[in-house]
Amino acid sequence: MKKKPVNQCAAFEKAAADRRRETYVLRLYVAGINRRSEAAIRNVKALCEEHLQGRYELEVVDIYQQPTLAKGEQIIAAPTLIKALPEPLRRFIGDMANKERMLVGLDLQPRKKS
Amino acid sequence: MTPAKRQTHQAKPPKWDLRLYVAGQTARSVTAFANLKRICEEHLPGQYRIQVIDLLKQPQLARGDQILALPTLVRKLPEPVRKIIGDLSNVEKVLVGLDLRARDAANEEKAG
Amino acid sequence: MAKRVRRGKLEPLEKCPTGISGLDEITEGGLPRGRPTLVCGSAGSGKTLLGMEFLIRGITSFNEPGVFMAFEESAQELAENVASLGFDVPGLIARKKLLIDHVRIERSEIEETGEYDLEGLFVRLGAAVDEVGAKRVVLDTVEALFGGLPNEAILRAELRRLFRWLKTRGLTAVITGETGERTLTRYGIEEYISDCVIFLDHRVNNQIATRRLRVVKYRGSKHGTNEYPTLIDEDGLSVLPITSLGLSYPVSRDRVSTGVPRLDAMLGGKGYYRGSTVLLSGSAGTGKSSLAATFADSICRSGKRIIYLSFEESADQIIRNMQSIGVNLKQWREKGNLVFNTVRPTLQGLEMHLAMIRKMVKAFKPHAIVMDPISNLISVSDRIDTKAMLMRLIDFLKNQGITAVFTSLTTGGLELEQTEEGVSSLMDTWLLVKMVERNGERNRLLYVLKSRGMSHSNQVREFRLTDDGIVLTDVYLGGGEVLTGSARMLQEMQDRVQTEVAAADAARRKRELDIEKADLRADLDALKARLANIEAEQNLAQRGETTRIETLGQRRRSLSRSRQAD
Structure with a gap:
């Protein structure tokens, strides 16, 4: 009756290895060009270059110019960074200056504290 | 190479026998596995075995092993059995859960 | 009941009969099929039992297998708890009709280290449902998860997902929850279950426990909104609908002798209607019980059966007392025409009495019943409760065509009509025995205050208890006064x-x-x-x-x- 557990370890080893080669799809929503949006763009770009070099796509959207996009993505705060891929989808709000938190949220670094 | 796999075939069971329960290959379950792997390599090199149980493939095992939240890491050995839920991204807490770090040390760090 | 035929999708709301006595009546067919129902109540209110009975009746009466996911008790404990109610849980499990999954959560052995969900619970439930082909699911008590898992936000999101999942799977589910201080459930999960909410209450008044059930909401369906008395006995849970039978019972034109020829004469010459309700009221010692016993004797004499419920005296005491007026009840008891049931009214709650009476009636199938005195039941509960209970009892008895004679002790001081206000309106015939004091003696008078559907005497008779039974005598109506006894x-x-x-x-x-x-x-x-x-x-x-x-x-x-x- 009781089935012997089947070890899926190998499959997960492979998936974890694939993960390291995954492409990140990021969208940064800003509201016009001001100091805060400029800081956010600068911070996100620097982080991507340092940790995701060669495997990321970053698109910057000005919600003033493309308000329909903001609605579709349920953007309320600005700036908002959306990590569309790899799943799960994550949202970051603010100027993205806290590098530690960004790395954890992007699954690039384990969480250190609770 | 995977030291975990080699040890599976040894007569003597490894000192650390760990089971990771997941439901399919999701971002979270792969994260949990990657996190577990990294922690084991760092803290328990050569003395652990990881089994990954996919409950989508073997749903009955959830009942027998009292699994509720996913991912769940079960420390089968050394006894007593411990359960750790979540994607294991909080390394400190994983170490505490595995008894690799004293509980108060973690708290101190938390407070600090 | 026959299995319900699954109807087309356009049907407004299909119901899933619970098979629990009375519950299907007040919900007009059962719980919403394919949707979750929340059953909440305090500890010990019978939530778990309701859930378990819902599954067991589902299997035995409707051939719908079920899964019981227990968050608090183990499968063995659950089986033991309901074994006394005659439910063979291990048997149903062995036949693969029922599956109990005990979800054990030890807070101390769980370390939370990051993000997670409750997919494990879903997988488990899904596997269990598939294993027995379940149509019904009980989650008892899912809120225990809040104590076992630290992250409430995740839990809430997951519970919401769980209830949705149950709906998608088309499972009729009972989810139990313990009553919170201000909310129906401790963690407010009623917010996520909007189709049907049932509230169980277990309160203790004057050391007598009463259980009640109320359908708080039932989306898209009519339902009784009252609090219905509920009881748990060896047959499981029963909800007692207050007017389950309505007023559509058959009426009889047959007559039943009162046992006193002159009283028969006063009641249109033939006595009570069969299946009617008779109230005999009077103060202490007026001979109400004797009148009731004479009726019982007359019923037995005609070869019929009667139940004598006494709330005051023991059977032997009644037999002895009646012997003194020449009524031999002992013979009828021995012949099996007469069954006594003597119980102190305070020993059990009203609904327990009602259930007991229903059970006795179903087993003994009497032609008549005597309850002596019903006024003692008022001591158990307030008058409104007594009236509600009597109403249900009378509906039940009428439906069975059973003639019922109730005696009622009127308390001194109050006007008679006032003391009887509560119950007299339920009665078809109301006889009053009154003591009159004159010239240093007390004598009894009998009046017919009302008797529906017959021309009855408006005369007053002197009511005498003799060695040969009850005798009614004309009173002397002279000098503008009614004279009785020696004066007469x-x-x-x-x-x-x-x-x-x-x-x-x-x-x-x-x-x-x-x-x-x-x-x-x-x-x-x-x-x-x-x-x-x-x-x-x-x-x-x-x-x-x-x-x-x-x-x-x-x-x-x-x-x-x-x-x-x-």
Whole structure:
């Protein structure tokens, strides 16, 4: 009756290895060009270059110019960074200056504290 | 190479026998596995075995092993059995859960 | 009940019969099929039992297998708990109709280290449902998860997902929750279950526990909104709908003798209607029980069966007391026509009484029932409760065509109509036995206050308990007052003497007149004789002096005329 557990370890080893080669799809929503949006763009770009070099796509959207996009993505705060891929989808709000938190949220670094 | 796999075939069971329960290959379950792997390599090199149980493939095992939240890491050995839920991204807490770090040390760090 | 046929999708709301006695009546068919229902209540209110019975009845009555996911008790504990109710849980498990999954959560052995979800629970439930082909699911008590898992936000999101998942799978689910301080459930999960919410209440009043059930909401369906008394006995859970039968019971034109011929005469000549309700009220010692016992005797005498429920005296005591008025109840008990049930009303709650009566009636199938006295039930609960209970009982009895005689003790001080206000309106016939005190003695009077559907006497009768049973006597209505007992007898004797005296007077008077008449006749005869003599004398003298005699004769005749002598 009781089935012997089947070890899926190998499959997960492979998936974890694939993960390291995954492409990140990021969208940064800003509201016009001001100091805060400029800081956010600068911070996100620097982080991507340092940790995701060669495997990321970053698109910057000005919600003033493309308000329909903001609605579709349920953007309320600005700036908002959306990590569309790899799943799960994550949202970051603010100027993205806290590098530690960004790395954890992007699954690039384990969480250190609770 | 995977030291975990080699040890599976040894007569003597490894000192650390760990089971990771997941439901399919999701971002979270792969994260949990990657996190577990990294922690084991760092803290328990050569003395652990990881089994990954996919409950989508073997749903009955959830009942027998009292699994509720996913991912769940079960420390089968050394006894007593411990359960750790979540994607294991909080390394400190994983170490505490595995008894690799004293509980108060973690708290101190938390407070600090 | 037959299995419900699955109907088309356009049907507004399909229901899933629970098979729990009474619950399907008040929900007009059962729980919403394919949707979750929240059953909440305090600890010990019977949530788990309701869930378990829902599954077991689903299997045994509707062939719908079920999964019981227990967050608090183990499968073995659950099986043991319901074994006393006659549910064979291990048997159903062995037949693969029922699956119990005990979800054990040890907070102390769980370390939370990052993000997670409850997919494990979903997988488990899904596997269990597939294993037995379940149509019904119980989650008891899912809120235990809040104590076991630290992250409430995740839990809430996951519970919401779980209820949605149950719907998608088309499972009819019962989710139990313990009542919170201000909310229906401790963690407010009622927010996520909007289709049907049932509330169980278990309260203790005057040391007597009463259980109640209320359908708080039922989206898209009519449902009874009252609090329904509920009980748990060896047959499981029963909800007692207050007017489950409505007023559509058949009525009978047959009559049943009261056991007292003159009382029958007062009730249209034939007695009570069969299947009617009779209230005998009176103060202490007025002979209510005797009247009830006489009725019981009469029922047995005609070869029928009766249940005598006594809330005051033991069966032996009643038998002995009735012996003293020549009513032998013992023989009927021995023959099996009469069953006594004597129980203190305070021993159990009202609904327990009701359930017991229903059960006895179903088992013994009596033609009549006596409850002596119902006023004692009021001591158990307030009057409204008693009335509600009696209403349900009467509906039930009427539906079975059982004649019911209730006695009621009226308390001194209050106006009678007032004390009986609560229950008299439920009664078809209302007899009142009243004590009247006069000339240092107490006597009983019997009135028919009402009797629906028959012409009944408006007369008052004296009600006497004799060695030969109950006797009704005409009362003396004299001097603008009702006289009874010795006063009545004295009056009657006085009446008799007076009559005799009057008769004697009349006879004497007649005799006197006769004598007078005779005297007058004698006088008349004497006068006639004298007249004859005078005439003879006259004839003789006529020959002498004619003229003188003629004048004399004229004078004599006029005299005679004035005396009306002819």
